[in-house]
Amino acid sequence: MSNLKLLPLSLLCELTFHCPLECPYCSNTLGYSKWLKEELSTEEWIRVLQEAQRLGILQVYFSGGEPLVRKDLPVLIRTAHDLGLYSNMSTGGTLINRKLLKEIKEAGLDSIQLSIQDCRPESADLFSGVKKSFEKKIEAVQLINEFSIPLGINVVIHRHNIERISEIIDFAAALGAQRLELANTQYYGWALHNRKELLPRRHQVEKAAKEASNAKEKYKGKMEILFVIPDYYSSFPKPCLQGWAKVYMTVSADGTVLPCQSARDIRSLSFPNIRSDTLENIWWNSEAFNKFRGTDFLPEPCKSCPRKEIDFGGCRCQAFLFTADASATDPVCIYSPHHHLIEKIVEEINAPKENNKSKEPTFVYRTIKNSKALCCS
Amino acid sequence: MHSDKIPTLSSKARLKFDQARQKPVLLYPEGLLFLNQTAYKILLLCDGKRKVDDIVTELSKEYSIERVEMEKDIWDFILTLCERGFIQLN
Secondary structure, three states: OOOHHHOOOEEEEEOOOOOOOOOOOOOOOOOHHHHHHHOOOHHHHHHHHHHHHHHOOOEEEEEOOOHHHOOOHHHHHHHHHHOOOEEEEEEOOOOOOHHHHHHHHHHOOOEEEEEOOOOOHHHHHHHHOOOOHHHHHHHHHHHHHHOOOOEEEEEEEOOOOHHHHHHHHHHHHHOOOOEEEEEEOOOOHHHHHOHHHHOOOHHHHHHHHHHHHHHHHHOOOOOEEEEOOOHHHOOOOOOHHHOOOOOEEEEOOOOEEEOOOOHHHOOOOOOOEOOOOOHHHHHHHOHHHHOOOOOOOOOOOOOOOOOHHHHOOOOHHHHHHHHOOOOOOOOOOOOOOOHHHHHHHHHHHHOOOOOOOOOOOOOOOOOHHHHHHHHHO | OOOOOOEEEOOOOEEEEEOOOOEEEEEEOOEEEEOOHHHHHHHHHOEOOOOHHHHHHHHHHHHOOOHHHHHHHHHHHHHHHHHOOOEEEO
């Protein structure tokens, strides 16, 4: 493999683990509260951006937690812009106000991805764990449109909102989104912890897929719609990040550098930190980044399977979470010797329920208190 | 085809020459496209002033190729990018 092919394309900057929302499907690691006091400084983030640009990175995604919690966000956006990087911000939107938005637009932000939890206020606030958050998001969207900042909307899809998918699509279109990502929950971090409450049933997935496909036609040329079925219901795994350490890297709030934002949960690997190394050295030379590069590490059934060049054996994090071996075939694959583990979960969710008493979901919300309780137990 | 239409690069898309890879690239919110020289030249001309017709004329001169041979390819390219929201056609 030539070095040129391996230059990374994009960098996710998880600027902070602080967030005003408490979504139970947050992709952050359960134990995030451990690192709240170790956030990188402004100077350290500026160095990360400079090193990223030198390494060949073209796009930066500012995320979190909630990136707007960081008071230096405009400075970081301006730094990225001046370095010629395309900058995106993934936000919950509740902290947006006119002054701040003006500031980040002038700093050179290229686009915003705003998450909404649902199209109905009461459900949206139930999922975010915060009252009136929906209302604030809608105000934010109006401001973003007023400032003509390109807007994509992201809705995490799960058992309790998947049946409203058509309504959600129409709602996003009315909000003026150019792109709508109907992101089926991926089961890592908090989402994995809340999986029993979140994983949709098969009939729900099938119906939603049909509705999304119809809506794609309806909104063609106006709003791009992305809907991928949850991987637990597909026969083959997702081509996670187009391969481990191939085009993508994450710097987390405490400076930990990860090939994937969920990789911190692969306990068998130790990850480098930007405080004691350079981004360039980490990308080329660290054990964590080289461990699963390419497809040579893959065991059977991937080794002799032509699909390995399509899906690279799937997701390393999911392989680890199910099998304790991060090099294993993603158990989502029907050929994986561990596929029965996925089947069992899917069967449980789809089993006819006798007891339908509690329809109200019982989530474990992403809060500092819950994080402390979970990671210390 | 309406060759008096004027294509403009949309606000979410940014065109640049990537020094690290020595390749032109189109950047947009969820990803990027590396471009060949011809695609790059077409996009540089999508400046909100030139009509598609003007772009065809300029490029056919530059490459010394008959207009008719280029017109369809240029249109196909512009329409594809239009569909993905990277170009607005007015």
